[in-house]
Amino acid sequence: MREEIIHIFPLHLRETLKNLVVPEDALEEIRIRIGQPIIFHIENEEWYLKKEIKRLEKNREHAYCATAEDLRNMIKFISSYSIYAYEDEMKRGFLTIQGGHRIGMAGQVVMDGGNIRSMSHISFLNIRVAKEKKGCAKDIIPHLIYRDTIYNTLFISPPGVGKTTYLRDTIRILSCGSKELEGKRISIIDERSEIAACRQGIPQNDVGPRSDVLDGCLKSSGMLLMLRSMAPQILAVDEIGSREDCYAIEQAIYCGCRIIGTVHAYDIRELSQKIYIREMLRQQMFGRLILLEKGETGRRKFTVYDGNLEKLC
């Protein structure tokens, strides 16, 4: 297991975790709940931690159950003993640690006039292990190139297929540049810190040398802000869909900026049912639509559509 993940666990579990043999890319999530067994999600299967024998097993019996003290200590380690510095992130329900791993949190929420004021008694954690699949989008890039720039592009897929992973890799490749296309200035509006996974403003994922990241900002405001401040050639946003997002995208396109974004949908038909996206599709704002799907073996495949929703390949 990776060091940065081991170091957020309580001291008494670290030795056990160091001895675990988990294939590097196979670990997806670790779920920790007070009084419940710690569950490791590895390739869509659940494994339980057996502290005595220092192993993971599928059998739930005698699995190690997390205590309230464990969770308290984990929060200290996750926040680097600085809860005050991460209160805003914790209010949003997640925090990014070194290495780009995201820690989802749930507990008791204190509300203030319809807004979340703070979250205390955190009793549930979900550690999402960061996986940068560098190079996954390299076959897509040639379909995106249009003269000396790219088409406005949308990545489409249902949740869990890897839109953000593909978006991140596309950003990295376009930012680095290649023989076909020189490196572009890209502004990333990372509302949920999923693309660049910034911690204290520093991207934990590789997003290329010409990328600027606006972390934790509302997409619609962030896009307009970056347009004014960073003069990007390409704007990258994750999970667009609201009216404000679409308005901001329209503004960016009118300013001559290109867009790469993602949107949740199972297929093109479902995509055209989304009100604001439908309007943008009608105006042919996007020149390329990349539909991502998970094959039977778990391998991802993509289909490219043009602005008229005609299948290209």
Added chain:
Amino acid sequence: MLKILGSVCILIAAVGGSIGCMRRLREQERQLLAIKEMLVTLENQMEYVGLPMGDLLRELAEKTGEPFDEMLMEFLEYLDRKQVEKLSVLWREILLRRRKEYVLNREEFEILMDMGRLLEPTDGKSQIASIELYKNRIDERIRKMWEERAGKQKVYQSICLMGGLVLIIILL
């Protein structure tokens, strides 16, 4: 002749002792002010900047200088490795190990050791409120020290000088 020379030596030693005591008083004042400065920085950084504890202590170590810098750096080593579950306990342990480096009196040193509790992660508002409490305690100590300083200086000078003279008389 030898008696005169001996008396002069004793007098010089007495004056030296008095200067040493006064220097100690000044150092105590400097250390108290450094603690106050640490608390103010801690409060401001927590409230307005939100610098994580590691970076914050590193900044404090650079700013406050001796004798707190080495203690802070030692504390930071444990912090960076995320090997501490109770920060206040570690803080006390390190300070006790380095007790000789501080010229603070028992009460002042107790306040410094208690300050470890400020570092225990809670929510920002509670931490800032606690800092305010410690700032008041330190302010009180500084005020008291300033009040007593003139008197103490006189006492040190008198005791050293009188002690020297008494010793001369006895030896003569």
